[in-house]
Amino acid sequence: xxxxxxxxxxxxxxxxxxxxxxxxxxxxxxxxxxxxxxxxxxxxxxxxxxxxxxxxxxxxxxxxxxxxxxxxxxxxxxxxxxxxxxxxxxxxxxxxxxxxxxxxxxxxxxxxxxxxxxxxxxxxxxxxxxxxxxxxxxxxxxxxxxxxxxxxxxxxxxxxxxxxxxxxxxxxxxxxxxxxxxxxxxxxxxxxxxxxxxxxxxxxxxxxxxxxxxxxxxxxxxxxxxxxxxxxxxxxxxxxxxxxxxxxxxxxxxxxxxxxxxxxxxxxxxxxxxxxxxxxxxxxxxxxxxxxxxxxxxxxxxxxxxxxxxxxxxxxxxxxxxxxxxxxxxxxxxx
Amino acid sequence: xxxxxxxxxxxxxxxxxxxxxxxxxxxxxxxxxxxxxxxxxxxxxxxxxxxxxxxxxxxxxxxxxxxxxxxxxxxxxxxxxxxxxxxxxxxxxxxxxxxxxxxxxxxxxxxxxxxxxxxxxxxxxxxxxxxxxxxxxxxxxxxxxxxxxxxxxxxxxxxxxxxxxxxxxxxxxxxxxxxxxxxxxxxxxxxxxxxxxxxxxxxxxxxxxxxxxxxxxxxxxxxxxxxxxxxxxxxxxxxxxxxxxxxxxxxxxxxxxxxxxxxxxxxxxxxxxxxxxxxx
Numbered sequence: 001x002x003x004x005x006x007x008x009x010x011x012x013x014x015x016x017x018x019x020x021x022x023x024x025x026x027x028x029x030x031x032x033x034x035x036x037x038x039x040x041x042x043x044x045x046x047x048x049x050x051x052x053x054x055x056x057x058x059x060x061x062x063x064x065x066x067x068x069x070x071x072x073x074x075x076x077x078x079x080x081x082x083x084x085x086x087x088x089x090x091x092x093x094x095x096x097x098x099x100x101x102x103x104x105x106x107x108x109x110x111x112x113x114x115x116x117x118x119x120x121x122x123x124x125x126x127x128x129x130x131x132x133x134x135x136x137x138x139x140x141x142x143x144x145x146x147x148x149x150x151x152x153x154x155x156x157x158x159x160x161x162x163x164x165x166x167x168x169x170x171x172x173x174x175x176x177x178x179x180x181x182x183x184x185x186x187x188x189x190x191x192x193x194x195x196x197x198x199x200x201x202x203x204x205x206x207x208x209x210x211x212x213x214x215x216x217x218x219x220x221x222x223x224x225x226x227x228x229x230x231x232x233x234x235x236x237x238x239x240x241x242x243x244x245x246x247x248x249x250x251x252x253x254x255x256x257x258x259x260x261x262x263x264x265x266x267x268x269x270x271x272x273x274x275x276x277x278x279x280x281x282x283x284x285x286x287x288x289x290x291x292x293x294x295x296x297x298x299x300x301x302x303x304x305x306x307x308x309x310x311x312x313x314x315x316x317x318x319x320x321x322x323x324x325x326x327x328x329x330x331x332x333x334x335x
Numbered sequence: 336x337x338x339x340x341x342x343x344x345x346x347x348x349x350x351x352x353x354x355x356x357x358x359x360x361x362x363x364x365x366x367x368x369x370x371x372x373x374x375x376x377x378x379x380x381x382x383x384x385x386x387x388x389x390x391x392x393x394x395x396x397x398x399x400x401x402x403x404x405x406x407x408x409x410x411x412x413x414x415x416x417x418x419x420x421x422x423x424x425x426x427x428x429x430x431x432x433x434x435x436x437x438x439x440x441x442x443x444x445x446x447x448x449x450x451x452x453x454x455x456x457x458x459x460x461x462x463x464x465x466x467x468x469x470x471x472x473x474x475x476x477x478x479x480x481x482x483x484x485x486x487x488x489x490x491x492x493x494x495x496x497x498x499x500x501x502x503x504x505x506x507x508x509x510x511x512x513x514x515x516x517x518x519x520x521x522x523x524x525x526x527x528x529x530x531x532x533x534x535x536x537x538x539x540x541x542x543x544x545x546x547x548x549x550x551x552x553x554x555x556x557x558x559x560x561x562x563x564x565x566x567x568x569x570x571x572x573x574x575x576x577x578x579x580x581x582x583x584x585x586x587x588x589x590x591x592x593x594x595x596x597x598x599x600x601x602x603x604x605x606x607x608x609x610x611x612x613x614x615x
Contacts, residue, residue: 033514045425045513052418052484053430056437059481063452070455080458133354136347143344152348154593159355161535161585163542165559166578169566170358173365176570178375180361213355242340264443271445273545278566288447295451295549305455308448319440326439326489 064312071305072098082301102306115285116310122201122286123269126208130216130265131258133209138220138257139250142227153221160214168207168278175203175279199281207275212268216261222329223257224250256325263322271311287311359582366575383572384580390573393561400558403472404540407479411536412529414480415487420521422488423495424503438492441485450549453478457550470552478550479543483536490535494528495521524603527596534592538585 073082074097085097106112141152159167174180175197182194197203227250235245273288280286287307295304366384370377387393418438421428441449457467457474467473502524506516522529544559551557565571 045421045428048417049421049425049428049430049434052414052421052488053434053437055414055484056418056434056481059453059456059477060437060441060449063456066455066459067448067452080462133347133351136344137351140344140348150593150597154589155352156355158586158589159359161538161589162359162582163559163578165542165544165562165566166362166574166581167358169562169570169574169578170362172566173570173575174358174361178372183375210354210358213351217351267443268445271447273447274563288445291447291451292545301455304451308451311445311448315445319443322443323436323439326442327435329493 115287115290119287127266134216142224203279207279212265215264219260220257362578366579383576387576396558396561404537407540408536410480411483415484418488419491423492438488441482446545450546454549471555474550479540487532
């Protein structure tokens with residue numbers, strides 16, 4: 001933009017600004033808001049940062065301190081069902097009781113280990129399958145002509161907006177013994193008796209891949225869409241075959257997208273509860289479900305908290321890597 | 336493009352979209368099934384929609400969920416806009432890294448952990464200051480605002496980062512106060528992002544089962560909680576009818592929003608170009 005254009009544009013904006021703010025209700029509201037904020041002694045930038053900051057501090061960060069605290073308490077039958085860590089004794093001593101029994105319990109009982117390792121395994125395999133299905137989709141979408149691109153993008157986003165719970169529920173009707181797949185296979189005489197798919201690990205994989213696929217496609221698409229086409233053209237001009245160009249140009253350049261998409265699938269999948277609860281069987285052990293059962297069925301808040309801490313220890317590094325990527329992407333304005 | 340290659344890509348796309356949409360289609364088809372055995376076809380019927388509309392438990396829960404979702408979306412947009420604006424426009428303020436962390440972590444944090452941690456916070460707060468007294472609508476709304484605002488913040492931040500800052504700077508240079516610039520320039524520019532943020536917060540709140548289960552109290556069962564307890568006992572055609580209604584509403588809503596936003600965006604870009612062209 002030339003300097004002159006810049007200034008004229010600025011003039012127009014101020015003129016428009018004044019017109020609107022002098023005459024309309026919009027200006028009134030603005031003035032009220034400003035007066036209100038000044039009265040409260042809060043002004044400008046400090047306020048803009050402070051409000052969301054305090055909210056997230058109080059309702060997102062500080063709660064983790066309570067999880068850690070309760071994980072060191074003992075379960076009792078009371079309301080709330082745990083003991084206090086710090087107590088005033090009669091002779092004015094502060095009595096601090098830290099109970100690590102919950103953690104020892106997790107270490108000793110196989111159930112927790114199995115659930116923990118199985119969750120990581122399920123999440124890793126699901127992430128790989130999502131990548132395997134999602135990459136070609138994202139790639140073809142990014143290569144489609146622009147008019148189609150938006151339609152395809154909308155089609156990927158649409159299921160994401162409809163209820164997650166109901167989409168998982170849909171699979172029950174498809175996978176169960178007298179469900180859609182078995183009925184079709186039986187009708188064509190391909191099988192003689194229904195294949196048991198519900199309440200198996202297979203169903204859990206299907207559910208997770210299905211639910212998280214859009215999270216894999218979207219960052220991959222965002223990445224592949226802004227891939228510089230001239231690189232591929234140059235490679236082709238120099239006699240590079242498309243397959244080779246893909247592996248030596250497209251794939252390496254899309255690694256940030258692959259990492260972002262994989263983390264978006266892997267991290268929540270480790271702690272997934274709804275999918276194993278609805279599609280998995282009693283032997284599908286996943287750590288999110290264990291936490292849920294400790295909390296709701298056994299009412300053992302301290303053990304549930306210890307499980308939460310164990311999950312966090314596992315996820316803290318992937319979460320930090322994800323944040324790095326997200327911050328970079330956001331600054332580039334492409335998130 | 337090579338013919339084999341494009342065939343491969345097209346079949347990949349077709350397979351992927353079939354995978355995404357067949358379950359949703361089967362939900363819709365079997366909502367019109369006469370039989371209670373959801374997956375065995377016994378003729379066309381709309382009786383399950385009637386049953387659904389007579390099911391007081393589901394209707395009450397749906398109404399509660401909608402109220403929570405609306406309040407949640409309004410607060411989340413306000414708070415998320417402030418956070419996104421701070422991250423995109425205020426440069427390197429103190430504590431920026433922590434704010435970035437607190438905005439991105441809720442996007443991936445497993446829900447069981449968020450739910451449990453918020454519940455423990457609410458219990459402790461009730462002990463210390465007596466608020467929130469018990470758990471219910473208030474605590475669910477607070478929990479939803481917390482994760483929704485993170486999504487809004489990301490949307491707003493990315494929108495602001497992709498928009499030229501010079502218009503705002505020009506207004507500031509010409510003496511407009513920062514608050515005025517925000518309300519008259521920044522806000523209209525990010526209007527599409529505000530709308531998508533509101534809609535996203537609304538649907539996420541309407542959809543949340545896990546976090547709401549942790550922080551809800553007696554008498555405050557949201558729609559997903561009621562659906563989950565029904566679905567756990569097996570398939571039910573009423574739930575298919577509910578799903579069909581939700582899918583239709585979302586599809587219509589998204590299409591309208593998409594078309595409107597697209598049109599507005601084009602108009603805005605044209606105006607900007609004309610403003611530039613007129614002065615060159």
